[in-house]
Amino acid sequence: MKLGTTAASVARLIAERSSVKYTRYREVVLPLSVAEMDYPVAEPVAAAIIDRVKASDFGYIDGPGPLAPAFSLFAEQRWGWRVDPETVHVATDVSVAIVETLRYAIPTGSRVVINPPVYPPFYELVDEAGAERVEVPLRQGGISWSIDLPALEQAFIEGASAYLLCNPHNPMGLVHSRATLEEIAKLAARYNVLVISDEVHGPLTHPGTVFTPFLAIAEQFGARAVCVTSASKGWNLAGTKCAILVAGDAESQLVLAGFPEEVACRTSILGLHANVAALSSIDWLDGVVAKIVANDELLAELIAEHLPGVRYYRPKAGYLGWLDFRPLGLGDDPASSILHYANVALNSGPTYGEQGRGYARVNLACEPDTLIEAVLRIEEWVR
Numbered sequence: 001m002k003l004g005t006t007a008a009s010v011a012r013l014i015a016e017r018s019s020v021k022y023t024r025y026r027e028v029v030l031p032l033s034v035a036e037m038d039y040p041v042a043e044p045v046a047a048a049i050i051d052r053v054k055a056s057d058f059g060y061i062d063g064p065g066p067l068a069p070a071f072s073l074f075a076e077q078r079w080g081w082r083v084d085p086e087t088v089h090v091a092t093d094v095s096v097a098i099v100e101t102l103r104y105a106i107p108t109g110s111r112v113v114i115n116p117p118v119y120p121p122f123y124e125l126v127d128e129a130g131a132e133r134v135e136v137p138l139r140q141g142g143i144s145w146s147i148d149l150p151a152l153e154q155a156f157i158e159g160a161s162a163y164l165l166c167n168p169h170n171p172m173g174l175v176h177s178r179a180t181l182e183e184i185a186k187l188a189a190r191y192n193v194l195v196i197s198d199e200v201h202g203p204l205t206h207p208g209t210v211f212t213p214f215l216a217i218a219e220q221f222g223a224r225a226v227c228v229t230s231a232s233k234g235w236n237l238a239g240t241k242c243a244i245l246v247a248g249d250a251e252s253q254l255v256l257a258g259f260p261e262e263v264a265c266r267t268s269i270l271g272l273h274a275n276v277a278a279l280s281s282i283d284w285l286d287g288v289v290a291k292i293v294a295n296d297e298l299l300a301e302l303i304a305e306h307l308p309g310v311r312y313y314r315p316k317a318g319y320l321g322w323l324d325f326r327p328l329g330l331g332d333d334p335a336s337s338i339l340h341y342a343n344v345a346l347n348s349g350p351t352y353g354e355q356g357r358g359y360a361r362v363n364l365a366c367e368p369d370t371l372i373e374a375v376l377r378i379e380e381w382v383r
Helices: 008-016 043-054 067-079 094-105 121-128 149-157 178-191 215-221 250-257 261-265 269-278 282-306 334-342 368-382
Strands: 088-091 111-114 132-135 139-141 144-146 160-166 194-198 225-229 243-247 311-313 320-324 359-363
Touching (some): 067 269, 088 261, 094 160, 094 243, 094 250, 149 160, 178 194, 282 320, 282 368
Parallel strands (some): 111 132, 111 160, 194 225
Antiparallel strands (some): 225 243
């Protein structure tokens, strides 16, 4: 394989799109950082948005409307999770959903547990809600990561009010087992801790892996829980600004139903209809997952051949891979050097927490030639 200049597919996207993924860097940079897909949006989603535009339907909403039964149907068909549409609420995006739940469900200054290395905004969201962060790092063992249940229990014993669960876990696409989630539910019930489960990557679970929504098991163990999710990652709709909250118990339902009406009103009406259309676009979703899985296999082969010192933690859900560059001695933030010298944009590992030093996150939702080009550029610079 020869080293090119800029993958053709990326050059086209840079010319066509205006989001930060394609405008943040110089044109020679391959953007494999921001969690957006390079793939075209599903036709039913595009049609739904166009229909709303043609109808001049740009007003406010005051609730989930058709999105509640659409999500309920998707959850039951995809995961066997029965969701009462009455427990479904909306917010602008998953981050807003998390912040508002924390603000109204727990007292200001309460302790909230997170599991680094984890999605960087989790740190900011806890701070924004006026809460105190408690870090319980994931436990790393060989080629896998897992939640440290004894350490989690200790954090609960010491007075945590809420636990921000990333399910599946970003940045390495870790899908927590049902057994692990059951233990979390037991602990949450025992110590009266609210679990807010961010499940936005759940629809992108890879074949052969079973994703378990936390609320599907929480109630049987008496755990208070809220699910926050959206079609934003699975169908590439982040900019349409619509997220779903689901209450898993009566107390949480009172919290979500008690949100100021502005929480729903700030949600995009276009995003609502886009989410409804997305949740019925199953063939498109399955096709995208197949592309991601193929790219995951390709990247594993490329790294083994061209960057043998790098350890690649392959995702079981989503399109984000976790790369350990420490054996190459590239310092705490290899993504910074790779961007500067190889013109490949990855996510900086340290932004996910102290445990991310020496790591970087890579986006697999692109064309294969983009991944090939990226690995060859990094190899050339490292060499």
